Amino acid sequence: MGRYDLALIGFGGVNRALAELISHGGERLAKELGFSLRVVAITDLRAGSLVDTDGIDLAPLLAAEPGELSFADLSGGSADPRNEWVIREVPADIVVEATFTNPTDGEPALSHVRWALESGKHVCTTNKGPVALAGRALKHLAAERGVSFEFEGSVLSGTPVLRTAERMFGGLQVTGVQGIMNGTSNYILGRIEEGIDLPAAIAEAQELGYAEADPTADIEGHDVQLKVMILANEVLGADLRREDVFCEGISAITPHEVRDAAAKGLRWKLVGSATRHEDGSVDARVAPLALPAHHPLAGISGPLNAVAFHTDLLGTVTVCGPGAGRIETAYALLSDLIAIHQRHADDDTAPTRPVLQETHRV
């Protein structure tokens, strides 16, 4: 049975949930999937870095409160995240990037992904920044190095939107996408409709693990803007930059407007869309809309999200499922790991693991 050694970059909600899946369900998954997973490195801005090329014992890390975790005093640990050294030098097969999304320039996650691919390591990430802002270049780099770059969790967490389009839509022309693609804003709009105020609704979304570290991106639509770019670039063959996508969030909608609309049978939703025209150009936008109850997206509530694909032969195909959540997004990473295994299990040119130089051990 094969085994993949992982380096986890960022140890917040999502990568901790992946570590839990591996720690608690690893044996069952190995039997079912035909490969096992082992974590050999973890880095985190707050906790530092931890390296054990024989496999990190995850149980004590998962038993600690997230905010209290420090690797500094552990064997193989350091207070410094040392991302570049860990990514480039530790002999992992796959780098799992789940640090903060930066909608402006994608950094430092973009560098994390680039260092990993340059080092001949596969990458899976839930981070929208590198995918939306540099997806084409990173895919090119991955292909050049013979490794995979997987990012299912960058759109609708673990709900398989990108892989459905990539694997199941052969022979179809996709002419547009429209959807509710942010769990936090959708949850917040629902809670405001129920009478909760905005700050309390944001706090709930943070507690539930839906919101970005800085929820401004959820509220102002930037998170959806990145997701629309990813969908347009991956599915409609576009090459959109952020400034190409009009973006308005939900911050200007008052609680009165939300409740007044509900009384009239309308639901405010933050809708992202992209349309491909006959000449191949693609228009994309993010804006709140008051949808009538009969609209297919009106009933998508809470952290549930949906993406409708408009196609030539099937009409509209809608994929619906969780749009956010720690475990749901960890599943996206697991689905990426499975995709990497399926693509590379038979590689006879698979990169060999370099040996970590003793002098570099901490």
Ligand SMILES: NC(=O)c1ccc[n+]([C@@H]2O[C@H](COP(=O)([O-])OP(=O)(O)OC[C@H]3O[C@@H](n4cnc5c(N)ncnc54)[C@H](O)[C@@H]3O)[C@@H](O)[C@H]2O)c1
């Ligand atoms: N939570 C979700 O529902 C969800 C869904 C889809 C995608 N995502 C994306 O997944 C990523 C992780 O989400 P999360 O919910 O775990 O966020 P989080 O804020 O809980 O965790 C991020 C972690 O990354 C660490 N970090 C930040 N910068 C770092 C750096 N330079 N080096 C090392 N560590 C660093 C932070 O200390 C934190 O522990 C984000 O990019 C987010 O946009 C999250």
Ligand SMILES: N[C@@H](CCO)C(=O)O
């Ligand atoms: N903050 C994002 C996480 C998923 O990308 C959301 O609420 O949808």
